[in-house]
Amino acid sequence: MSRKGQAGRKEGRVRSDCWVSVEPRGEGGVTVSVESIVAPMYGEAIERDAVDGLSRLGVEHAAVRVVDAGALPFVLDARLEAAARRAIPDLEGELLPEAKPWSRYGTSRDRFRRSRLYLPGDQPKFMVNAGLHSPDGVILDLEDSVAPSEKDAARYVVRNALRAVDFKGAERMVRINQLPEGLEDLDYIVPHNVHVILIPKCESPDDVAAVDERVVSILADRGMKSPVYLMPIVESALGCWRAYEIASASKNVVALTIGLEDYTADIGTQRTNKGRESFWARSQVVNAARAARVQPIDTVFSDVSDMDGLLASVREAKSLGFDGKGCIHPRQIEVIHRGFAPTEEELEKAKRIVQAFEKAESEGLGVVSLGSKMIDPPVVKRAQRTVELAIASGILPENWREGGDDV
Amino acid sequence: MSEQKLVRNAAGRMVPAEVNGKEAVPYKGVGGHRPSGKKAAPPLATCIDYPASGNKLVPSIKDALKAAGLEDGMTVSTHHHLRNGDFVANATMDAAAELGARDLMWFPSASFPCHAGMIEHMKSGVIHHIEGSMNGPLGEYCSRGNMKGMGVLRSHGGRYRAVQDGDVHIDIAVIAAPTADPFGNAHGLTGPAACGLLGFALADSQYADRVIVVTDNLIDFPCVPWQIQGNHVDFVTTMEAIGDSSKIVSGTTQITKSPDRLRIAEMTARFVRDAGIMRDGFSFQCGAGGTALSFAIFLMDMMRDAGVKARFVRGGSTQYLTAMLEEGLTDYILDGQTFDLEGVRSMRENPAHVNTSPFTSYNYHGKGNFASMVDCVVLGATEVDVNFNANVVTHSDGKLLHGIGGWQNCLASKCTILPIPSFRNRIPVLVDEVTTLCGPGELIDVIVTERGIAINPRREDLLSAVSESDLPVRPIEELKAEVEDICGGPPAKPEFEDRVVAAIEWVDGTVIDSVRQLKAE
Numbered sequence: 001m002s003r004k005g006q007a008g009r010k011e012g013r014v015r016s017d018c019w020v021s022v023e024p025r026g027e028g029g030v031t032v033s034v035e036s037i038v039a040p041m042y043g044e045a046i047e048r049d050a051v052d053g054l055s056r057l058g059v060e061h062a063a064v065r066v067v068d069a070g071a072l073p074f075v076l077d078a079r080l081e082a083a084a085r086r087a088i089p090d091l092e093g094e095l096l097p098e099a100k101p102w103s104r105y106g107t108s109r110d111r112f113r114r115s116r117l118y119l120p121g122d123q124p125k126f127m128v129n130a131g132l133h134s135p136d137g138v139i140l141d142l143e144d145s146v147a148p149s150e151k152d153a154a155r156y157v158v159r160n161a162l163r164a165v166d167f168k169g170a171e172r173m174v175r176i177n178q179l180p181e182g183l184e185d186l187d188y189i190v191p192h193n194v195h196v197i198l199i200p201k202c203e204s205p206d207d208v209a210a211v212d213e214r215v216v217s218i219l220a221d222r223g224m225k226s227p228v229y230l231m232p233i234v235e236s237a238l239g240c241w242r243a244y245e246i247a248s249a250s251k252n253v254v255a256l257t258i259g260l261e262d263y264t265a266d267i268g269t270q271r272t273n274k275g276r277e278s279f280w281a282r283s284q285v286v287n288a289a290r291a292a293r294v295q296p297i298d299t300v301f302s303d304v305s306d307m308d309g310l311l312a313s314v315r316e317a318k319s320l321g322f323d324g325k326g327c328i329h330p331r332q333i334e335v336i337h338r339g340f341a342p343t344e345e346e347l348e349k350a351k352r353i354v355q356a357f358e359k360a361e362s363e364g365l366g367v368v369s370l371g372s373k374m375i376d377p378p379v380v381k382r383a384q385r386t387v388e389l390a391i392a393s394g395i396l397p398e399n400w401r402e403g404g405d406d407v
Numbered sequence: 408m409s410e411q412k413l414v415r416n417a418a419g420r421m422v423p424a425e426v427n428g429k430e431a432v433p434y435k436g437v438g439g440h441r442p443s444g445k446k447a448a449p450p451l452a453t454c455i456d457y458p459a460s461g462n463k464l465v466p467s468i469k470d471a472l473k474a475a476g477l478e479d480g481m482t483v484s485t486h487h488h489l490r491n492g493d494f495v496a497n498a499t500m501d502a503a504a505e506l507g508a509r510d511l512m513w514f515p516s517a518s519f520p521c522h523a524g525m526i527e528h529m530k531s532g533v534i535h536h537i538e539g540s541m542n543g544p545l546g547e548y549c550s551r552g553n554m555k556g557m558g559v560l561r562s563h564g565g566r567y568r569a570v571q572d573g574d575v576h577i578d579i580a581v582i583a584a585p586t587a588d589p590f591g592n593a594h595g596l597t598g599p600a601a602c603g604l605l606g607f608a609l610a611d612s613q614y615a616d617r618v619i620v621v622t623d624n625l626i627d628f629p630c631v632p633w634q635i636q637g638n639h640v641d642f643v644t645t646m647e648a649i650g651d652s653s654k655i656v657s658g659t660t661q662i663t664k665s666p667d668r669l670r671i672a673e674m675t676a677r678f679v680r681d682a683g684i685m686r687d688g689f690s691f692q693c694g695a696g697g698t699a700l701s702f703a704i705f706l707m708d709m710m711r712d713a714g715v716k717a718r719f720v721r722g723g724s725t726q727y728l729t730a731m732l733e734e735g736l737t738d739y740i741l742d743g744q745t746f747d748l749e750g751v752r753s754m755r756e757n758p759a760h761v762n763t764s765p766f767t768s769y770n771y772h773g774k775g776n777f778a779s780m781v782d783c784v785v786l787g788a789t790e791v792d793v794n795f796n797a798n799v800v801t802h803s804d805g806k807l808l809h810g811i812g813g814w815q816n817c818l819a820s821k822c823t824i825l826p827i828p829s830f831r832n833r834i835p836v837l838v839d840e841v842t843t844l845c846g847p848g849e850l851i852d853v854i855v856t857e858r859g860i861a862i863n864p865r866r867e868d869l870l871s872a873v874s875e876s877d878l879p880v881r882p883i884e885e886l887k888a889e890v891e892d893i894c895g896g897p898p899a900k901p902e903f904e905d906r907v908v909a910a911i912e913w914v915d916g917t918v919i920d921s922v923r924q925l926k927a928e
Contacts, residue, residue: 015832016832016833037832038804038832038833038834038898039804040803040804040805040898040899040901040902041803041804041833041834041898041899041901042833042894042895042898042899043899044899045895045896045899049895069832070831070832070833070834071833072833072893072894072895073894073895100892128893129666129667129857132667132670132857132858133666133670329666330666330670331666331669
């Protein structure tokens with residue numbers, strides 16, 4: 001009736017993951033054999049969860065083998081489901097872990113997106129503690145970090161992580177695969193409180209519209225109200241050229257970012273540390289994003305051992321007009337936040353403007369002025385954002401007004 | 408084997424009333440046991456029996472053992488300064504086997520995976536049992552109930568104390584010496600197997616009936632500084648190589664790259680700073696594990712930023728402690744063992760890099776020791792329970808896996824900090840009750856995990872010292888609950904047979920807990 005399905009890892013140095021094989025059969029119920037480094041502590045739990053999981057998927061008779069290197073329950077479930085589906089492709093139902101209370105917080109359009117930490121979608125060991133490092137966002141990646149043969153399996157890991165892992169307030173993002181495959185990814189993740197979808201290799205407003213349409217339809221089917229925001233990634237000459245159209249293709253786009261590895265290849269050159277070859281593209285992204293009233297976000301800095309280089313790169317990004325940067329190692333987060341923090345000079349000026357605005361407001365004045373200068377509303381807004389950023393960066397206390405700095 | 412009699416000790420743990428034929432004293436609480444009597448002593452010797460030339464050379468370890476009067480049932484000791492590169496302990500037992508010896512007790516200051524060959528000697532009856540740390544394969548062998556006698560695990564200070572107090576009588580000590588002269592003076596500073604110092608062999612040299620020095624770098628008298636004094640030594644012999652230098656010290660010690668461990672290390676350093684422990688003239692001790700090393704590096708940066716200088720730091724020394732000394736961030740390194748080549752070089756060249764021993768640092772039955780004078784110590788653990796009791800010898804699966812090292816001794820520090828992950832893979836480190844009690848909770852002050860810092864409620868001073876800081880201080884029960892939620896509930900307890908296979912001694916020689924035989928699979 002069907003073949004043996006297997007999923008997960010068991011070769012090499014595996015940690016916090018497992019390998020599961022499911023061999024359906026005609027009779028004999030579900031039998032489970034477990035080989036685990038945590039057998040004395042959780043061997044029975046693993047066996048119980050495997051039997052229970054298959055029964056929830058409607059599999060009545062199968063021989064299951066689990067080779068476990070300390071996989072957490074949400075990972076075991078994901079591997080079991082992937083193996084079962086590889087064995088029996090037309091299985092109905094999903095093996096969803098309980099949605100933990102901490103998976104339910106929301107996000108907002110204008111939140112800070114200084115740092116976003118990439119987490120390979122098929123590597124659960126990096127997921128569980130990612131939120132502890134306080135990135136503004138985590139990106140569960142289904143695209144480039146996942147081997148083509150594991151695309152299906154990664155969906156279950158990512159979906160289960162969205163339900164089970166505490167990302168500690170970080171914005172919950174998923175990078176889907178390039179369209180059209182990426183559209184199918186949406187069915188697995190959108191129902192599980194994903195905040196932002198990253199659309200890779202975006203070249204046209206139609207790509208954004210297609211994702212938006214599918215997202216809206218999934219949400220509507222489930223009666224879900226909170227919007228799912230979009231962050232297109234332009235990674236080609238054409239994508240960069242159409243940056244503004246892309247950024248303004250949907251009201252759900254909140255940020256626009258750029259991928260330089262593919263872009264530099266596409267324009268026929270190589271990526272250098274100085275980055276002269278991508279200066280136009282980065283500026284284009286900043287300008288397009290600002291024109292569309294969304295956040296311009298810079299690419300990742302890939303040398304994880306070079307913190308000085310990272311800081312210089314962040315400062316350059318900030319000076320070009322970017323609001324954030326991608327990261328691939330948790331130790332980069334603090335450096336990125338430091339790099340995007342307002343300078344003392346910027347902050348002092350912003351504080352004076354905010355206080356002048358608040359004073360004018362409390363006195364019922366329609367016009368904000370600082371000394372002899374009138375302050376325009378966009379400048380006030382920018383100053384308020386700078387003050388909020390300083391608070392988020394930990395360089396200004398939330399109660400700074402009580403600190404008594406004179407205007 | 409006769410029925411084992413167990414008694415309940417002051418920590419509520421069931422421990423054997425008798426260990427390897429000797430009456431054992433159950434743990435009575437911290438500071439609850441007072442020794443009496445005189446120290447042990449080796450037999451008197453006379454110059455008449457030793458060559459006036461000072462030449463004590465014999466051709467081989469086998470000859471030395473024979474000349475030392477090796478007999479069945481004797482206790483033979485070795486030290487572990489050569490760590491996982493040691494050739495001497497294995498060569499000693501191989502020679503004893505060739506001499507037909509039976510039922511020896513091997514008394515190492517610690518064992519390493521390179522000593523797995525001792526299992527064959529236990530199977531063949533050359534070795535009866537081991538009193539010392541049992542790591543990896545030896546721990547497994549003991550946990551499965553395969554060892555004839557009972558294992559006894561002691562701290563470094565506890566081992567010195569046991570020898571000094573006469574609890575363990577060493578018949579023959581075999582001391583691996585990276586450099587020695589024919590009189591038996593020896594040190595670890597130079598030679599192909601240079602390991603820095605030989606402090607763990609001090610008790611052996613002072614109290615054993617017979618002392619054999621084994622070297623692969625024999626030099627003319629005098630071998631100075633004489634970390635081991637030839638006046639204690641009966642025989643000197645040579646080997647082609649006493650160890651594999653690549654496994655004795657590392658070329659460079661590696662700091663961790665794990666973001667979670669770096670986070671733990673950084674939080675530990677911030678705690679030490681924010682609690683006011685880091686101040687001019689302070690002292691600290693940390694090991695050479697990845698997290699501990701990273702802690703030292705973070706603390707160094709904070710000391711530099713604050714313009715703070717330590718009076719002394721306690722090794723295991725590494726290139727990082729050496730850099731601190733050379734930069735003037737500390738006046739002294741008081742070193743128990745050197746972990747890398749920079750440490751060895753510094754100890755050789757720098758008079759402020761001082762070698763210490765379990766006698767000076769850790770001996771509980773002495774007129775004080777250094778451990779209690781250290782402002783803070785940073786240690787590891789395999790498990791910690793909600794009462795801050797900690798385990799270092801077994802894992803949650805009940806298997807004996809590590810030795811105690813200096814760990815118990817260090818708990819005497821003014822502030823004991825355990826930076827540990829809250830779980831490893833799926834194994835919770837924070838538990839309701841430790842599998843094996845090695846350190847009582849009243850001596851363990853702070854647990855730093857990646858998910859937050861738990862401060863022992865007994866330490867109101869520390870709680871208030873960091874109350875204004877932004878450190879994530881949380882109740883230990885809350886951290887434990889979070890970990891259990893992640894791991895899918897509390898872990899099941901391992902299943903044991905009734906038989907006790909190893910006794911865990913407290914620093915004063917009382918028995919604080921026992922390790923039981925694992926249930927057959």
